[in-house]
Amino acid sequence: MSTPLIIALDHASLATALPLVDQLDPQRCRLKVGKELFVREGPQAVAALQQRGFEIFLDLKFHDIPNTVAAAVHAAADQGVWMVNVHAAGGRQMMSAARDVLARHNLTTRLIAVTVLTSMDDAALEEVGVTLAAAVQALSLAQLAADSGMDGVVCSAQEASEVASHCGDDFLRVTPGIRPAFAVQDDQRRIMTPASAMAAGSTHLVIGRPITRADDPMVALERIEQELSGE
Numbered sequence: 692m693s694t695p696l697i698i699a700l701d702h703a704s705l706a707t708a709l710p711l712v713d714q715l716d717p718q719r720c721r722l723k724v725g726k727e728l729f730v731r732e733g734p735q736a737v738a739a740l741q742q743r744g745f746e747i748f749l750d751l752k753f754h755d756i757p758n759t760v761a762a763a764v765h766a767a768a769d770q771g772v773w774m775v776n777v778h779a780a781g782g783r784q785m786m787s788a789a790r791d792v793l794a795r796h797n798l799t800t801r802l803i804a805v806t807v808l809t810s811m812d813d814a815a816l817e818e819v820g821v822t823l824a825a826a827v828q829a830l831s832l833a834q835l836a837a838d839s840g841m842d843g844v845v846c847s848a849q850e851a852s853e854v855a856s857h858c859g860d861d862f863l864r865v866t867p868g869i870r871p872a873f874a875v876q877d878d879q880r881r882i883m884t885p886a887s888a889m890a891a892g893s894t895h896l897v898i899g900r901p902i903t904r905a906d907d908p909m910v911a912l913e914r915i916e917q918e919l920s921g922e
């Protein structure tokens with residue numbers, strides 16, 4: 692599938708997500724199941740979306756001791772999800788354990804690591820003791836993720852080109868914080884428009900509220916697709 696679009700289904704239940712999902716084409720987007728939907732509905736939400744033909748990014752951002760994270764990644768991959776993620780700040784041992792468990796079980800789920808959340812700017816990072824600029828910290832964590840065998844990272848589109856030049860073109864740059872010109876910023880801080888993000892080297896765009904909270908989500912999605920195709 693060549694589409695870069697991943698729609699974040701940050702819904703309170705499967706029932707509230709399905710009216711949108713049932714208008715979407717699995718050839719034109721993937722779906723992201725995050726903490727709210729998964730905590731409320733569990734693996735049955737993933738299965739219901741897969742039955743409709745969608746590839747699923749299970750965005751649970753695991754961050755724990757290596758043994759625990761490896762087991763959780765294994766459990767996620769056993770559900771047949773396309774992609775799963777951990778926090779790069781969990782460190783090399785944790786990421787390697789997650790990579791190893793997938794290899795041991797011949798599971799092809801893509802494994803990526805979150806660098807610096809797109810909701811954080813330099814000031815927010817400083818409050819948690821990181822004095823590097825967000826872009827510098829994101830690049831440093833991306834390099835650690837690459838060294839630890841990850842398939843790519845979650846980063847801001849603002850960092851995508853630097854990540855590609857340091858970690859290689861095949862290393863995925865999955866970028867949330869995407870805000871089309873018609874959308875509000877919400878709690879995101881390191882943002883880019885869809886077209887700029889692709890031009891800057893994103894491989895995948897994660898988009899939630901600009902679509903899911905739009906008055907007409909399908910119109911919002913079509914506007915984004917038009918922007919991406921240069922129309």
Ligand SMILES: O=c1ccn([C@@H]2O[C@H](COP(=O)(O)O)[C@@H](O)[C@H]2O)c(=O)[nH]1
Nearest residue numbers: 699725807808809867868897898899900
């Ligand atoms: O750094 C990160 C990591 C994950 N996310 C997730 O992506 C979506 C973005 O949703 P929007 O509504 O488009 O802001 C959301 O599910 C986050 O949990 C992120 O935003 N930043």
